[in-house]
Amino acid sequence: MQLDLRKVFDAEDQVLPFELQLDLSEIEQWGDHPFAAPVAISGEVSSRAGIVTVRYCADYVLSSNCARCLEPVEQKKHQEFFHTVVRKLNQEEDDDYIVCEDGILDVDTLAQDDILLELPIRMLCSEDCKGLCPMCGCNLNEKDCGCQPPQWDVRRVKAFDNLEWSDED
Ligand SMILES: [Zn+2]
Ligand SMILES: [Zn+2]
Structure with a gap:
């Protein structure tokens, strides 16, 4: 989903809600395709006092096998993400800022990057799985x-x- 943020950048106190289903079934992790069902994303872009932010929740289920005992494991995830969106970076460069020069925000790419960065290194059925x-x-x-x-x-x-x-x- 592409969000046109030009109006949000140009006006004060704008709120632009969005909602989407993100298909990550092609993503490979742990020798598996853990995103069996689409990821539900809902959030909003808002401008307040000249600062544009995007915040959203991602709800999804990871399905794979336990790295120790190989039994099937499912983990329900609810994550919240928050970024500041700018049209260009000032001198003080910051990785937390999303640069959106043309005013169009690609929410799919943003959410996919955020979610993949937060993936656990491995899946375990429980922390004390004996394997x-x-x-x-x-x-x-x-x-x-x-x-x-x-x-x-x-x-x-x-x-x-x-x-x-x-x-x-
Ligand atoms: Zn296990
Ligand atoms: Zn034995």
């Missing part, structure tokens, strides 16, 4: 398989001990 057993592959959240971790490294350390003994002899 899968490295030996038998069972889900350790569901049962304790009782597998013992491999012991070979301990035996090797002992073998080196024996070597040292025989050297001294």
Whole structure:
């Protein structure tokens, strides 16, 4: 959605509400396409005391698999974003400002960038997910398989001990 902000820039106390559905189903993350359903965006652009701001909420569901136990995970997200919009930057450059020289704001691109920046590094079914057993592959959240971790490294350390003994002899 392209918002024409020229009127907002030129007048005081303008409010321009907007609402859209953003399709991010093509976005790849964690080897997955986590945006199964469209993202609901609603917000407004307003000008007050000569300052133009855009603020909006994004509501969506992330669906993927837990990075540890590989079970399906869904996370409901509600995020709020806020930016100041300027027609050009002054000397004091600031990354938080959106520059909108022609007065047209592309809300789709803005929202997509904002949302992707806030994505978690990985998805977990819970912060203390125990993951899968490295030996038998069972889900350790569901049962304790009782597998013992491999012991070979301990035996090797002992073998080196024996070597040292025989050297001294
Ligand atoms: Zn998990
Ligand atoms: Zn096991």
